[in-house]
Amino acid sequence: MRWFILALFLILILVTGVSASEAVGSIDIPHIILGLAIMLLAAKIGGEIAERKFKQPGVLGELLAGVVISPFALGPYLGFNVIPGEIMPISPEIDLIGQIGVVILLFLAGIETDVKQFMKFGKVAGLVAAGGVIVPFLLGYFAILIFYTPPEGEPIQYVALFTGAILTATSVGITARVLKDLDRMNSEEGTTILAAAVIDDILGIIVLAMVIGVIGAATGVQQLNFIDNAWNEIIPKSTSTDIIWIVLKAAVFWGLILYLGLKYSEKISSVLSKFQTKGALMVIALVIGFLISYLAAYIGLALIIGAYAAGLALSASAYKEHLIEELTPVFNFLVPIFFVAMGMLVNIREAVTIAGLGVLILVLAIIGKALGCGVVSYFSGFNYHGAMRVGTGMIPRGEVGLIVAYIGLSSGIIQQPIYVIAVVMSIVTTLITPPLLKSTFAKGPEKGWKEKTV
């Protein structure tokens, strides 16, 4: 196989080297197709090596493959260049395809969820999520106040608030993927982690809204100037500091989707069964998933929150198994693109230059979640091993944290070093979680839940 991969890469390098500079027009479809091919090839080679050589979840290999082919490493030889003026070093079109992948990932995760289990652990998950937001926020806030020397004109108070906000939201995508790889999605720990990570995304957005509110009130600026589209995904332009309103919306949205989905699951199945042309059933389920994702974004939540809710709503349908089977190839095609793209965001060169504070924030990010979520889990009915698993599963940060960092950077509140630290923190927490989570599941009894305490 080695010669084949080598030959392929050689051809790629030759081909892309010649033509990468010729791109003209707004969307150059052949180059995007080429980019997708390279990313998918890298993902699958990385995945194979991780799973078969190192017995690690495939997603870890995909992320590292992304780091290797990023514009900051081998990327320029493969046609992936840093885009001048853009924070994201991947093209918006590839980002879009990756985002569709995450929506499908969370949608499928929702469908595969055992809803009864989910309901049973909803309260615990709420507590775990709260613990995992408060502890990392405080750790990040005080770390900056104590250890950071800001450049001239950068108000340390605001940097501290932003850094705290960056550390709050767990990235549910990576954990969902690892739990799926380990086949532990429906364990007590799995359900708690997924539910907590989703709640936590909402809490992360609330924290961000609070931070912006506080800074806005102090500086007299009512709204920071956000034109970035990533931001549009999370909060509509009209977002005020009205936090209660966000919480209410999220709760009502979730409650409504779940209630309707579960109450009318037979009705939904019968609507789905009306579509009898080949493949139509799965497509209509996807339509429902996309519409609810959009609704979530529309009322100011993240797309993925809607996707997960939609999946949950369909998880009681009679077509559950059929949908899982049909969506899996779509998942296999699109989801690796997202994880390779996450890896490609790492600027390894910058990462080397900011050692001290970076390591500190990173350690706090890890301890914050492990502590905040682990301790709460332990007192909510998990045993030691279960608590370790939940704490570990909540470590990864991703989309929301990166977006908070980006907002901080683009509004001038934080500067490059903090931004780079945020990115590196997201990546490292994402990288270390799969092996850690796998090892916590390998240790101790299979059951992490003290059944009698329920």
Place this chain on the structure above:
Amino acid sequence: MRWFILALFLILILVTGVSASEAVGSIDIPHIILGLAIMLLAAKIGGEIAERKFKQPGVLGELLAGVVISPFALGPYLGFNVIPGEIMPISPEIDLIGQIGVVILLFLAGIETDVKQFMKFGKVAGLVAAGGVIVPFLLGYFAILIFYTPPEGEPIQYVALFTGAILTATSVGITARVLKDLDRMNSEEGTTILAAAVIDDILGIIVLAMVIGVIGAATGVQQLNFIDNAWNEIIPKSTSTDIIWIVLKAAVFWGLILYLGLKYSEKISSVLSKFQTKGALMVIALVIGFLISYLAAYIGLALIIGAYAAGLALSASAYKEHLIEELTPVFNFLVPIFFVAMGMLVNIREAVTIAGLGVLILVLAIIGKALGCGVVSYFSGFNYHGAMRVGTGMIPRGEVGLIVAYIGLSSGIIQQPIYVIAVVMSIVTTLITPPLLKSTFAKGPEKGWKEKTV
């Protein structure tokens, strides 16, 4: 079911009506997700109605659904608006996703092809393709010279050349889809149509290159000014009038891909079998398809020509059935987006205003292919029914014709009426082919090939 669909559409209208105007930033991911959801929903409703109420191929329903939700009809109520300054009334991102769909459609068509059959009919297909290019070109050319009164400053000679070029290329996508729906992909007629349509795309590009060469030589302009990305897909910016070179490239490319694919089919299977993680095999096959598609675009052919060649090369692999099974859900998700998008390009309002010439060109477009391909087929070994099927299967025009029309429009050689006629012609030939093709397959003996003459 009716109330459900109605309710969904009502919600959509409410939701999109409020927010459609608020889009900010270069790519608004939630709106694209919403757009995809609406398009897929329309596709599946259209498909169900076409297949079950009217016993027609599903793709016809998808196209008509596209016409209904186009920016020129109900689109504005659903968030699809005509984009100022853009010829295509759909967003470039949705176009991209549709284009990925066509690549997968042709790739799958290639994999499903019975290669022995394909080789056997290669010569016949070449003749059929030539007949189907020459006859429509001449008909279109003389129709314009005789019946068209150009506005001041529009040289009729060039308009005639362009109109001829617009009529040459059969759109293989629609026919492949209908043949798949009818399960006749591997019949003698099916193989001939697919092979001829592919060859014919290449011939269409050659004709375009010739037309541009002739006009360039006459006007002294060496190269028309093409900044459109659709164009990038078909011909690289350096395309000269060197026609022999294009033919040579295409022939060598096809020969090489097919030769390598068939000669090393066991080797390819063994490489594929190295990827053992879940779903990796299908993804690696897709990577091969994407890379070969890119190579085709890189050397100046269409993406879809490469995709079809790549599929053919994999069609002798031991994993053929596995690949078909795994790619089908991806097909089901992405391909309807392309066909709905094709429907959305129709401006029904403009179409009404240009009756006479439009109908003439349309009739010539149909007769041209039916005659050019049908007669050649008949003398190449098909019986009457087989020749009718091949002639009918070659009627639809699509991507290449539209791109030729667009180039004519953007370079100022043709004006709105001819452009609109080209678009309407593409759509109508596409719309009428599925029912016609289905009825020709229903009539006469199952075998359309006079076996003894081979």
